[in-house]
Amino acid sequence: MAPSSVAFPRRKPTQERSRATVDAIVEAAARVFEARGYAHTTTNHIAERAGVSIGSLYQYFPNKDSILVALLEHHADDGARLIAELAARAEVEDWSLRAVLEHFVEALVEYHLAAPRLQYVLLNEAPRPPAVVALRHQLEDRIAELVSGLIDLKLGGEAPRPDIVAWLIVHAVEGLAHEFVVHPPRETNRDTLVREVVTLIEGYLTRRGETN
Amino acid sequence: MAPSSVAFPRRKPTQERSRATVDAIVEAAARVFEARGYAHTTTNHIAERAGVSIGSLYQYFPNKDSILVALLEHHADDGARLIAELAARAEVEDWSLRAVLEHFVEALVEYHLAAPRLQYVLLNEAPRPPAVVALRHQLEDRIAELVSGLIDLKLGGEAPRPDIVAWLIVHAVEGLAHEFVVHPPRETNRDTLVREVVTLIEGYLTRRGETN
Amino acid sequence: MAPSSVAFPRRKPTQERSRATVDAIVEAAARVFEARGYAHTTTNHIAERAGVSIGSLYQYFPNKDSILVALLEHHADDGARLIAELAARAEVEDWSLRAVLEHFVEALVEYHLAAPRLQYVLLNEAPRPPAVVALRHQLEDRIAELVSGLIDLKLGGEAPRPDIVAWLIVHAVEGLAHEFVVHPPRETNRDTLVREVVTLIEGYLTRRGETN
Amino acid sequence: MAPSSVAFPRRKPTQERSRATVDAIVEAAARVFEARGYAHTTTNHIAERAGVSIGSLYQYFPNKDSILVALLEHHADDGARLIAELAARAEVEDWSLRAVLEHFVEALVEYHLAAPRLQYVLLNEAPRPPAVVALRHQLEDRIAELVSGLIDLKLGGEAPRPDIVAWLIVHAVEGLAHEFVVHPPRETNRDTLVREVVTLIEGYLTRRGETN
DNA sequence: AATGAATGAGGCTTCATTCAT
DNA sequence: CATGAATGAAGCCTCATTCAT
Numbered sequence: 001m002a003p004s005s006v007a008f009p010r011r012k013p014t015q016e017r018s019r020a021t022v023d024a025i026v027e028a029a030a031r032v033f034e035a036r037g038y039a040h041t042t043t044n045h046i047a048e049r050a051g052v053s054i055g056s057l058y059q060y061f062p063n064k065d066s067i068l069v070a071l072l073e074h075h076a077d078d079g080a081r082l083i084a085e086l087a088a089r090a091e092v093e094d095w096s097l098r099a100v101l102e103h104f105v106e107a108l109v110e111y112h113l114a115a116p117r118l119q120y121v122l123l124n125e126a127p128r129p130p131a132v133v134a135l136r137h138q139l140e141d142r143i144a145e146l147v148s149g150l151i152d153l154k155l156g157g158e159a160p161r162p163d164i165v166a167w168l169i170v171h172a173v174e175g176l177a178h179e180f181v182v183h184p185p186r187e188t189n190r191d192t193l194v195r196e197v198v199t200l201i202e203g204y205l206t207r208r209g210e211t212n
Numbered sequence: 213m214a215p216s217s218v219a220f221p222r223r224k225p226t227q228e229r230s231r232a233t234v235d236a237i238v239e240a241a242a243r244v245f246e247a248r249g250y251a252h253t254t255t256n257h258i259a260e261r262a263g264v265s266i267g268s269l270y271q272y273f274p275n276k277d278s279i280l281v282a283l284l285e286h287h288a289d290d291g292a293r294l295i296a297e298l299a300a301r302a303e304v305e306d307w308s309l310r311a312v313l314e315h316f317v318e319a320l321v322e323y324h325l326a327a328p329r330l331q332y333v334l335l336n337e338a339p340r341p342p343a344v345v346a347l348r349h350q351l352e353d354r355i356a357e358l359v360s361g362l363i364d365l366k367l368g369g370e371a372p373r374p375d376i377v378a379w380l381i382v383h384a385v386e387g388l389a390h391e392f393v394v395h396p397p398r399e400t401n402r403d404t405l406v407r408e409v410v411t412l413i414e415g416y417l418t419r420r421g422e423t424n
Numbered sequence: 425m426a427p428s429s430v431a432f433p434r435r436k437p438t439q440e441r442s443r444a445t446v447d448a449i450v451e452a453a454a455r456v457f458e459a460r461g462y463a464h465t466t467t468n469h470i471a472e473r474a475g476v477s478i479g480s481l482y483q484y485f486p487n488k489d490s491i492l493v494a495l496l497e498h499h500a501d502d503g504a505r506l507i508a509e510l511a512a513r514a515e516v517e518d519w520s521l522r523a524v525l526e527h528f529v530e531a532l533v534e535y536h537l538a539a540p541r542l543q544y545v546l547l548n549e550a551p552r553p554p555a556v557v558a559l560r561h562q563l564e565d566r567i568a569e570l571v572s573g574l575i576d577l578k579l580g581g582e583a584p585r586p587d588i589v590a591w592l593i594v595h596a597v598e599g600l601a602h603e604f605v606v607h608p609p610r611e612t613n614r615d616t617l618v619r620e621v622v623t624l625i626e627g628y629l630t631r632r633g634e635t636n
Numbered sequence: 637m638a639p640s641s642v643a644f645p646r647r648k649p650t651q652e653r654s655r656a657t658v659d660a661i662v663e664a665a666a667r668v669f670e671a672r673g674y675a676h677t678t679t680n681h682i683a684e685r686a687g688v689s690i691g692s693l694y695q696y697f698p699n700k701d702s703i704l705v706a707l708l709e710h711h712a713d714d715g716a717r718l719i720a721e722l723a724a725r726a727e728v729e730d731w732s733l734r735a736v737l738e739h740f741v742e743a744l745v746e747y748h749l750a751a752p753r754l755q756y757v758l759l760n761e762a763p764r765p766p767a768v769v770a771l772r773h774q775l776e777d778r779i780a781e782l783v784s785g786l787i788d789l790k791l792g793g794e795a796p797r798p799d800i801v802a803w804l805i806v807h808a809v810e811g812l813a814h815e816f817v818v819h820p821p822r823e824t825n826r827d828t829l830v831r832e833v834v835t836l837i838e839g840y841l842t843r844r845g846e847t848n
Numbered sequence: 849a850a851t852g853a854a855t856g857a858g859g860c861t862t863c864a865t866t867c868a869t
Numbered sequence: 870c871a872t873g874a875a876t877g878a879a880g881c882c883t884c885a886t887t888c889a890t
Contacts, residue, residue, distance in 0.1 A: 017853065017890095039251070039339055042880060053855045058882060127251055127337065137395050144397075167397040168388065168408055175387020176380065183349055185356075185379040196380055203415030229870095254863055265872045267867085276864065441869090441874065463675070463763055466859060477876045482861065561819050568821075591821040592812065592832055599811020600804065607773055609780075609803040620804055627839030653849095678884055689851045691888085700885065 022060050024050040026074060029067045034118040038068070038126045069131050072122060076139040082107050083146045090150060097154040097205065101198045104147070109177045109194060119181065144170045155205065165208060169201055234272050236262040238286060241279045246330040250337040255279075277341050284334060284344060288351040294319050295358045302362060309366045309417065313410045316359070321389045321406060332394060356382045367417065377420060381413055446484050448474040450498060453491045458542040462492070462550045493555050496546060500563040506531050507570045514574060521578045521629065525622045528571070532597050533618060536605045543605065568594045579629065589632060593625055658696050660686040662710060665703045670754040674761040679703075701765050708758060708768060712775040718743050719782045726786060733790045733841065737834045740783070745813045745830060756818060780806045791841065801844060805837055 028050035032041045043064050047057040061067045086107055090100050112119050126132065148166035180193050240262035244253045255276050259269040273279050298319055302312050324331050338344065360378035392405050452474035456465045467488050471481040485491045510531055514524050536543050550556065572590035604617050664686035668677045679700050683693040697703050722743055726736050748755050762768065784802035816829050 021853080037339070043882080044880080054882080055855050055884085056853070059853075062882095064881075127249070140395070164397055164400055164404065164408060167400075168412060171388055171391045172384045172412065175391070176383055179383045179387070183352070185376055188376055188379075192376065196376060199419055200380060200384065200412065200416040203419040204412040207411055207415040255865080256863075266865085267872050268870080270865070271870070445874080461763070467861080468859085478861085479863080479876050480874070483874070486861095488860070564819070588821055588824055588828065588832060591824075592836060595812055595815045596808045596836065599815070600807055603807045603811070607776070609800055612800055612803075616800065620800060623843055624804060624808065624836065624840040627843040628836040631835055631839040679886080680884075690886085691851050692849075694886070695849070 018060070021050075021052055021056055022070075024052060025057055025060065025067065026070050028052075029071050030115075030118055033068075033071070033121045033126075034115065038121050043067075065127065065129050065132075068122075068126050069129075069135065072126075072132060072135050075122065076135055079111055079139060080142050082111060083143050087146045087150055091153065098198065098202060100150055100154065101201050102194065104150070105173055105177070105194050105197045105201070108173050109180065109190060112177045112181045113190070119178065140170065140174075151205065155208075165205070168204070173197060173201065230272070233262075233264060233268060234282075236264060237269055237272065237279065238282050240264075241283050242286075242327075242330055245283075245333045245338075246327065250280075250333050250339075277339065277343070280334075280338055281341075281343050281347065284347050287334065288347060291323060291351060292354050292358075294323060295355050299358045299362055303365065310410065310414060312362055312366065313413050314406065316362070317385055317389070317406050317409045317413070320385050321392065321402060324389045324393045325402075331390065352382065352386075363417065367420075377417070380416070385409060385413070442484070445474075445476055445480055446494075448476060449481055449484065449491065450494050452476075453495050454498075454539075454542055457492075457495070457545045457550075458539065462545050467491075489556075492546075492550050493559065496550075496556060496559050499546065500559060503535055503563055504566050504570075506535060507567050511570045511574055515577065522622065522626060524574055524578060525625050526618065528574070529597055529601070529618050529621045529625070533601045533604065533614060536601045537614070543602065564594065564598075575629065589629070592628070596624070597621060654696070657686075657688060657692060658706075660688060661693055661696065661703065662706050664688075665707050666710075666751075666754055669707075669757045669762075670751065674704075674757050674763075701763065701767070704758075704762055705765075705767050705771065708771050711758065712771060715747060715775055716778050718747060719779050723782045723786055727789065734834065734838060736786055736790065737837050738830065740786075741809055741813075741830050741833045741837070744809050745816065745826060748813045748817045749826075755814065776806065776810075787841065791844075801841070804840070809833060809837065 025046060029041075029046045032045050032049050036045065043057060044054055046067065047054045050057070057067075061070070083104075086100075086103055089095070090103070095103070144163070144166045147170055148162050151162055151165060151169075176193070176197055180188075180190075184193075237258060241253075241258045244257045244261050248257065255269060256266050258279065259266040262269070269279075273282070295316075298312075298315055301307070302315070307315070356375070356378045359382055360374050363374055363377060363381075388405070388409055392400075392402075396405075449470060453465075453470045456469045456473050460469065467481060468478055470491065471478045474481070481491075485494070507528070510524075510527055513519070514527070519527070568587070568590045571594055572586050575586055575589060575593075600617070600621055604612075604614075608617075661682060665677075665682045668681045668685050672681065679693060680690055682703065683690040686693070693703075697706070719740075722736075722739055725731070726739070731739070780799070780802045783806055784798050787798055787801060787805075812829070812833055816824075816826075820829075
């Protein structure tokens with residue numbers, strides 16, 4: 001069956017030039033979404049910014065949403081790669097639990113700070129066609145899985161329901177990082193935030209290790 | 213904050229009927245947003261659902277955003293009232309820390325579960341004119357303040373930076389409650405969630421009480 | 425179930441002004457289709473010609489096709505009424521077979537000559553969404569039925585398969601009248617055409633009355 | 637008629653491969669028109685179906701209309717050849733009037749049944765640039781002439797205005813055959829149709845032979 | 849000659865908002 | 870004050886055609 005019309009480019013970019021065009025469009029979309037917000041971005045804005053005709057845009061993307069999806073895919077890949085690298089290094093270099101948490105939290109905060117306005121737009125303003133929702137959940141699940149692995153590594157298998165633990169950690173950290181970027185509490189810098197969040201998670205893991 | 217032209221109805225509804233109309237419109241907006249999503253809701257939909265002509269709608273609301281603002285105000289009031297009542301009961305009945313946390317987390321989860329789709333729409337799809345942003349931050353600050361008070365009550369004044377602690381707690385819980393409603397982890401019911409989140413916060417508070 | 429979105433106006437015109445607008449749009453459509461052909465007529469052309477905003481047009485017609493359908497309905501009604509009146513007079517005034525045929529053929533030629541260019545556009549250029557096809561067949565069936573009645577009246581019930589006979593007559597005459605308007609043979613005026621067509625049909629009916 | 641820029645390919649296909657390409661395009665056009673209707677057929681569809689790049693298509697056809705014209709020319713040639721063969725056989729084998737009519741009607745019905753959907757599209761949906769109109773009239777005139785010759789052969793020269801008679805016959809039969817394909821009357825098969833139409837024409841010719 | 853990426857005018861349609869009744 | 874018909878700017882998208890490679 002044909003792929004969902006929303007999520008996939010119309011034709012596979014086989015040629016060099018095609019790929020350049022697609023990339024230019026996605027890149028332009030990121031910038032324009034960031035500058036104007038999703039609702040006030042038109043496909044013509046994007047095409048113009050990409051230095052491409054509107055026709056070319058629609059040669060590769062069947063509609064506005066699909067551009068968003070492509071952009072989110074890029075971002076999701078970035079995020080997943082970030083965590084995967086972290087997990088790899090943690091294993092190789094045998095980090096302590098605290099070190100793992102510090103790096104993890106720092107990475108997520110970094111990730112959100114990198115393009116706060118874009119994050120904001122993607123997470124808060126963009127519409128949520130099924131493809132987008134699925135994508136986001138996929139990313140979250142990927143990350144949760146990695147985190148689950150990390151925990152296992154550190155706490156051994158004794159903790160019950162590591163999936164829930166991972167879920168809690170991932171979303172608590174995600175939510176806090178995002179909120180910090182969007183509306184930070186007064187007189188709180190980034191390092192303070194990271195320290196507090198690490199404390200939060202560490203405390204949780206310790207408790208879980210003991211009690212349950 | 214100065215009343216922007218966006219946030220306030222054109223004329224004060226002094227008469228009985230006027231208030232009823234305004235309420236009907238806000239109520240209708242909630243239902244239609246919930247059913248169709250923000251982007252696909254038109255002012256005519258809202259008017260129709262409210263059983264009011266589009267002309268009447270614009271008698272009371274200068275534009276579409278102002279309806280959203282009014283609706284958010286309703287919600288914000290609900291949320292703040294919820295927490296305020298909790299705080300009052302906690303003080304009067306002298307709850308334990310664990311009890312306070314349990315009630316607090318439960319209340320927030322409840323709040324999000326009450327109208328998940330609407331929450332979702334309001335939090336994620338709706339545009340963010342300044343008035344809306346301000347409103348949201350106001351609510352969060354109000355809640356954080358209440359929580360700050362609760363903590364103070366339980367841990368005494370020894371904990372440094374209670375504002376940050378409160379901020380962390382509020383947004384961690386908010387984020388987790390919201391995420392739970394939107395995309396819960398497999399095989400996890402509500403009670404499990406509440407228990408885990410309480411553990412998370414409790415662990416954090418304990419640590420903070422000790423270390424810092 | 426909701427009526428086909430193509431064939432029906434969006435909202436029932438309850439008010440005076442509404443009906444006037446709808447009529448103006450249909451009337452304008454007839455004129456613009458006639459002047460520019462279907463493919464080169466835009467909805468904006470129609471609205472402009474009707475002295476109405478494009479928004480008003482879409483208040484009453486969900487899309488371009490639906491305007492065509494409305495126009496065809498008008499025409500179909502005109503055609504059916506024409507034949508019905510003829511049938512009534514034929515019965516009351518007890519016309520001869522030849523007289524019936526003459527009037528019938530004349531009426532159809534008249535009908536096609538009235539707005540030849542429009543006929544042309546409607547019959548030949550317009551797209552054929554199911555609604556249009558159904559409409560046309562309906563009209564043809566209505567007319568065939570009336571003709572069937574007329575024949576019965578004149579030839580008595582002896583002719584077998586009066587339905588086929590009526591079908592043949594209606595479409596032969598229709599086709600000839602239409603072709604005559606679009607591309608008449610050299611040096612042939614309208615009276616000649618009518619006389620010949622009547623002869624054609626008369627000969628057929630006579631034969632059928634005898635043989636079959 | 638002067639060769640309009642619309643009706644002729646840009647360059648004469650002198651080479652083998654060129655002719656093959658042109659044929660493939662025309663053939664593809666027939667199939668795609670049939671499958672999607674004229675309005676929904678794009679030049680890219682045609683090129684793709686022909687297994688040719690869009691650039692190549694425009695190498696041989698200056699615009700979309702010219703493809704339609706080429707296709708109609710093919711069809712017209714087929715139709716004319718059909719009738720010409722019939723006329724030749726009729727003369728050589730000295731058919732009776734009834735036999736001539738039977739073959740003639742049958743051939744036309746056959747012609748329409750062969751590719752009803754394509755007929756439909758070409759006759760009803762396609763635009764009518766002057767070149768197309770001229771082409772169609774040419775074909776009709778060619779056929780009418782042939783029929784005129786046939787009649788002459790059978791009735792002798794006594795009938796006045798044989799041109800009108802031929803015109804009437806051709807278009808009555810054409811119209812009925814087309815209508816039969818598009819929307820046949822209930823419970824009527826092809827043989828019945830042919831018999832009836834022959835009766836119709838025969839009756840007409842007989843009458844005309846007598847009276848006028 | 850062939851390819852297919854690129855072009856962009858222009859069509860259809862939506863919907864927040866106004867205003868005559 | 871209520872009504873709902875009317876407005877029109879502006880957005881999304883198509884597709885015949887061009888042109889660099």
